[in-house]
Amino acid sequence: MKQLFLILFTFILLTSNAQDWNIPKVSDDGWEIEQTYTLNKKKRNILLISEATAYTVALVGLNQLWYADYPKSDFHFINDNGEWLQMDKMGHISSSYYTGVAGIKAYEWAGFSRKKAIWYGGMTGSLFLTIIEILDGHSAEWGASSGDLIANTTGSLLAIGQALKWNEQRIQLKYSYSPTRFADQNPEQLGGNNLERALKDYNGQTYWISFNLRSLLNINSSDFPQW
Numbered sequence: 001m002k003q004l005f006l007i008l009f010t011f012i013l014l015t016s017n018a019q020d021w022n023i024p025k026v027s028d029d030g031w032e033i034e035q036t037y038t039l040n041k042k043k044r045n046i047l048l049i050s051e052a053t054a055y056t057v058a059l060v061g062l063n064q065l066w067y068a069d070y071p072k073s074d075f076h077f078i079n080d081n082g083e084w085l086q087m088d089k090m091g092h093i094s095s096s097y098y099t100g101v102a103g104i105k106a107y108e109w110a111g112f113s114r115k116k117a118i119w120y121g122g123m124t125g126s127l128f129l130t131i132i133e134i135l136d137g138h139s140a141e142w143g144a145s146s147g148d149l150i151a152n153t154t155g156s157l158l159a160i161g162q163a164l165k166w167n168e169q170r171i172q173l174k175y176s177y178s179p180t181r182f183a184d185q186n187p188e189q190l191g192g193n194n195l196e197r198a199l200k201d202y203n204g205q206t207y208w209i210s211f212n213l214r215s216l217l218n219i220n221s222s223d224f225p226q227w
């Protein structure tokens with residue numbers, strides 16, 4: 001786990017309860033009404049410059065802070081799919097999913113058309129996390145992981161697929177953590193403070209998949225909860 005995941009974890013917490021999706025307008029005969037989008041060039045430039053800056057800072061920062069002290073190698077892959085009981089893969093899926101959810105909203109904010117916002121924004125998580133795989137792949141200490149790449153893509157597709165089909169996230173990934181005694185025994189690998197342990201101590205993590213039954217079953221009764 002790299003320090004970048006500390007940033008992504010905060011990002012997840014800020015976006016995990018977001019539900020302000022724009023539901024497509026439907027006419028009386030049941031057909032979806034085509035919505036118009038006006039690209040805001042100022043907002044688009046802000047978005048693209050911010051993304052480019054974030055990618056550059058992440059790439060340079062990670063390389064200097066984490067990888068610079070370790071020997072380099074030719075780009076290579078490793079198979080780490082059997083490690084950590086796949087809990088690290090759930091972290092990749094969740095990070096990619098919620099980054100994609102936020103990315104879709106960011107591109108909608110900039111005025112991109114619905115499909116472009118969904119695809120461009122939804123893939124933000126996968127593209128961002130690919131930075132880590134590139135750096136891992138050039139480090140003799142580690143290596144790029146095909147399992148991580150698959151997990152990243154899975155998280156993005158979960159966000160994209162729901163946005164295309166329903167224009168909302170009816171199935172969401174959620175996360176919880178409870179402190180364990182193991183982190184004190186191995187703080188270097190499991191974290192030296194509470195924030196690091198919330199990411200690195202897999203013993204105390206739980207990943208949830210939640211369903212909005214009201215939306216999935218098209219229940220209109222006000223007595224049925226909206227969550």
